[in-house]
Amino acid sequence: xxxxxxxxTIADLDAMPDDGRIYELLNGEISMAAAxxxxxxxxxxxxxxxxxxxxxxxxxxVVQVAPIDVILDDDNVVQPDVIFVERSQLSSxxxxxxxxxxTLAVEVVSPTSRGRDSVQKSQRYARAGIREFWxxxxxxxxxxxxxxxxxxxxxxxxxxxxxxxSVVLPGLIFDPADIFAExxxxxx
Amino acid sequence: xPDDGNRYELLNGTISLIVxxTWQHQLVSREVFxxxxxxxxxxxxxxxxxxxxxxVLANRDVVQPDVAYVDEEHLIHVRGGRVYVAPQLVVEVISLTxxxxxxxxxxxxxxxxxxxxxxxxxxxxxTIAVVTLIExxxxxxxxxxxxxxxxxxxxxxxxxxxxxxxxVNDRMRRTTQVDQIG
Numbered sequence: 166x167x168x169x170x171x172x173x174t175i176a177d178l179d180a181m182p183d184d185g186r187i188y189e190l191l192n193g194e195i196s197m198a199a200a201x202x203x204x205x206x207x208x209x210x211x212x213x214x215x216x217x218x219x220x221x222x223x224x225x226x227v228v229q230v231a232p233i234d235v236i237l238d239d240d241n242v243v244q245p246d247v248i249f250v251e252r253s254q255l256s257s258x259x260x261x262x263x264x265x266x267x268t269l270a271v272e273v274v275s276p277t278s279r280g281r282d283s284v285q286k287s288q289r290y291a292r293a294g295i296r297e298f299w300x301x302x303x304x305x306x307x308x309x310x311x312x313x314x315x316x317x318x319x320x321x322x323x324x325x326x327x328x329x330x331s332v333v334l335p336g337l338i339f340d341p342a343d344i345f346a347e348x349x350x351x352x353x
Numbered sequence: 354x355p356d357d358g359n360r361y362e363l364l365n366g367t368i369s370l371i372v373x374x375t376w377q378h379q380l381v382s383r384e385v386f387x388x389x390x391x392x393x394x395x396x397x398x399x400x401x402x403x404x405x406x407x408x409v410l411a412n413r414d415v416v417q418p419d420v421a422y423v424d425e426e427h428l429i430h431v432r433g434g435r436v437y438v439a440p441q442l443v444v445e446v447i448s449l450t451x452x453x454x455x456x457x458x459x460x461x462x463x464x465x466x467x468x469x470x471x472x473x474x475x476x477x478x479x480t481i482a483v484v485t486l487i488e489x490x491x492x493x494x495x496x497x498x499x500x501x502x503x504x505x506x507x508x509x510x511x512x513x514x515x516x517x518x519x520x521v522n523d524r525m526r527r528t529t530q531v532d533q534i535g
Contacts, residue, residue: 192487241490280473280482283456284491288464292490300457305477309453317365317461320453 190242207351208303226251234262237293247271271299297333308341363415384517399424408436410466420444439466446474470506479518
């Protein structure tokens, strides 16, 4: 189906220029994305803050933000915008990259990558066994949490008050509107 | 389910009600369907249909794609009014209520069932993302340099999303619009 001469590998990914763009390996193909926008970056950090504030006091695990390579398998090396790794899995990052499935991955979509992020990433994350996936669209103000059920992501319903609760971090309950308010406050 | 005029889908054993699509959604769906249908008529291989039509992907997954193409050799799997095979090409037009299903939940199931090509049409962004199945995972096909998109399953078929959305917008201008994409 694809006329590629050969599949790209992690070595090819390492050979890509350090030009501020984001390079990922998807099914043996190098995929490039533009550097994120201001609003995208502010959203990533707002989400990181929420997660960090929850997991840090109890040392539940570690929150990381992009760019960090996550090696799902030989053909798929991705850079989720935010990941949470529970403490027992921290050794998977011993090589400097994260090898395997983090506990939770967050994608903040930008208009140009909306299709790719939602279709391609969700499918790969599910197959790799990432138990929870947050898909956030700061332009359209949508915040969806998915949990892995029988190898497929199933949406986690909002609570009746409009807030949402993580499944892998039970007790972490927040209002997506608060995050978008934080983002608006820091966006020109 | 009752024959109450509502449309239902079954995803992973959970039944959900499909909200009636808006005028704009249907215009987009139509503008994508028409050239597809013309192309398929011309090559004389298979059939293209639009929602509502039940596609049974698995026991626990019965979906209603906005547009589905089934090639000639698989038409035999259409029986009792339902499609019992993964269509080779599926088009989903995102709406406010279907965004999460169209971009996350359904493509995973189309991929698993073996749908070779998936088009995710975004009326808000006026884009059509084309992904094709490599082994069991979808990979995005970049648009052509002139912004048009080409099908892999229907080799030779090229569509211009800009022209499609221009036609939709022309038609929408003749309606009374509220500030909402449905």
